[in-house]
Amino acid sequence: MWRDALLVGSKDLRIEFRSRVTTTQVAPYAVLVLVLFGFAFDQDQNLLTKAAAGLFWVAVLLSSLLAVQRSYAIEATDGARDSLRLSGLDPAGIFLGKTLAVVAELLVLEVLLGFGVVVLFGIELHDPALLVVTCLAASVGLAAAGTLYGMIAAGLRVRETLLPLLILPVVAPVLLGATQAWMAALGTAGGGTDGWKWLSLLISFTVIYVAAGSLAFSILVEES
Amino acid sequence: MEPVIRFRSAVAFAGRFPVLAGVDLDVSGGDVVLLRGANGAGKTSILRAAAGLLRVVSGEARVLGSDLVLDQRAVRRRIGLLGHTSGLYDDLGVSDNVRFALRSSGVSSDRASCALETLGLVGRLADTPVRSLSAGQRRRVALAVLLARDPELWLLDEPHAGLDADHRDLLDGLVKSAASRGRTVVIASHESDRAEPLAGHIATVAGGVVVEVAPGPACRGSEPAEVERIVA
Numbered sequence: 001m002w003r004d005a006l007l008v009g010s011k012d013l014r015i016e017f018r019s020r021v022t023t024t025q026v027a028p029y030a031v032l033v034l035v036l037f038g039f040a041f042d043q044d045q046n047l048l049t050k051a052a053a054g055l056f057w058v059a060v061l062l063s064s065l066l067a068v069q070r071s072y073a074i075e076a077t078d079g080a081r082d083s084l085r086l087s088g089l090d091p092a093g094i095f096l097g098k099t100l101a102v103v104a105e106l107l108v109l110e111v112l113l114g115f116g117v118v119v120l121f122g123i124e125l126h127d128p129a130l131l132v133v134t135c136l137a138a139s140v141g142l143a144a145a146g147t148l149y150g151m152i153a154a155g156l157r158v159r160e161t162l163l164p165l166l167i168l169p170v171v172a173p174v175l176l177g178a179t180q181a182w183m184a185a186l187g188t189a190g191g192g193t194d195g196w197k198w199l200s201l202l203i204s205f206t207v208i209y210v211a212a213g214s215l216a217f218s219i220l221v222e223e224s
Numbered sequence: 225m226e227p228v229i230r231f232r233s234a235v236a237f238a239g240r241f242p243v244l245a246g247v248d249l250d251v252s253g254g255d256v257v258l259l260r261g262a263n264g265a266g267k268t269s270i271l272r273a274a275a276g277l278l279r280v281v282s283g284e285a286r287v288l289g290s291d292l293v294l295d296q297r298a299v300r301r302r303i304g305l306l307g308h309t310s311g312l313y314d315d316l317g318v319s320d321n322v323r324f325a326l327r328s329s330g331v332s333s334d335r336a337s338c339a340l341e342t343l344g345l346v347g348r349l350a351d352t353p354v355r356s357l358s359a360g361q362r363r364r365v366a367l368a369v370l371l372a373r374d375p376e377l378w379l380l381d382e383p384h385a386g387l388d389a390d391h392r393d394l395l396d397g398l399v400k401s402a403a404s405r406g407r408t409v410v411i412a413s414h415e416s417d418r419a420e421p422l423a424g425h426i427a428t429v430a431g432g433v434v435v436e437v438a439p440g441p442a443c444r445g446s447e448p449a450e451v452e453r454i455v456a
Contacts (some may be wrong), residue, residue, distance in 0.1 A: 215303070
């Protein structure tokens with residue numbers, strides 16, 4: 001399974017490296033979202049500072065939709081998905097591979113957006129370890145849920161518009177947990193907020209999404 | 225000996241439309257069978273059902289000894305399907321596509337270079353992104369994947385489409401060679417003049433059923449040297 005996951009993940013990343021869609025479209029989009037948030041809250045620097053964690057994760061969430069759509073767009077061309085099915089690869093391996101590729105792209109985006117938050121919003125980091133672990137857990141959660149629901153939508157004619165409707169409600173716990181953990185790590189949360197507890201919640205949902213995707217993907221690959 | 229493909233009253237749907245309406249078909253090991261029939265007769269659906277891509281919902285569908293009604297994924301690594309689409313990734317190069325296809329099928333990617341050479345996909349062409357290729361060149365890349373995998377059952381859907389005269393001849397040679405090595409080949413084609421001489425049997429398909437199976441010209445060809453190198 002892990003061999004198949006590495007094979008699929010490295011293939012997806014190689015395609016992204018060659019096509020440069022992430023660097024030329026998804027990353028600028030994410031930065032643009034962050035800058036627009038900055039414009040919207042510019043009159044109130046205090047509010048901007050307090051909302052920075054939420055704005056960061058909303059920007060990541062919106063960008064993750066593009067990354068997931070792109071992940072399935074490359075399988076939709078010229079019968080590539082049928083080839084993947086015919087290859088006999090372990091469906092759980094395909095799921096994990098596609099998830100890993102999206103995680104890698106999201107982590108790059110988060111580094112970029114992290115600099116953006118510090119520079120544009122004037123944020124100071126209080127607990128870098130919590131920030132980094134939250135980014136890892138939330139990226140896996142977003143990518144796993146996105147990959148799972150991306151496959152559900154993959155065979156549908158209206159997949160581009162349906163995918164956000166499917167994903168956004170499901171990843172709300174990830175958004176909540178990651179935002180609260182980041183607020184604690186940035187020192188912008190109210191007193192008594194334990195970021196590591198929110199991280200535990202985030203990790204719980206991430207584990208559920210990864211497990212559900214690994215189990216359900218074999219059915220979804222055949223039925224989509 | 226059990227046939228490589230055994231369909232009995234096989235029924236399959238595309239959405240609500242019955243694309244296979246009770247197919248009866250036996251294909252023996254090492255045979256080359258031509259499926260012919262009008263557009264929409266069900267030729268492609270038979271190939272997709274045999275590959276386990278189209279679910280057979282009733283009747284019997286056994287391929288290479290496995291019951292596809294129970295497990296449609298059982299034999300995929302032993303089957304190669306050359307379909308209407310190439311199954312390639314536009315942004316990857318020719319060589320990268322072939323190597324990925326081989327590795328994902330559990331076959332050593334060392335076989336790629338010989339297959340690419342046989343299909344004339346060498347030099348700068350090997351690194352060219354597939355999106356820049358013509359339809360015929362894409363077909364040759366997909367054929368290179370099939371050749372390098374050398375599966376037990378070859379399913380070819382309009383295999384001559386898009387190929388120039390030289391590569392059509394090469395394809396015919398590869399089919400004959402595969403049959404001579406004991407591989408089973410099923411071809412769906414409208415091009416009777418090209419495909420019939422290859423066929424050991426000719427099955428006529430109409431309305432989602434096989435209406436007639438007749439003997440075709442014998443198919444035993446010589447082994448091209450390139451193919452011997454690849455499968456060695």
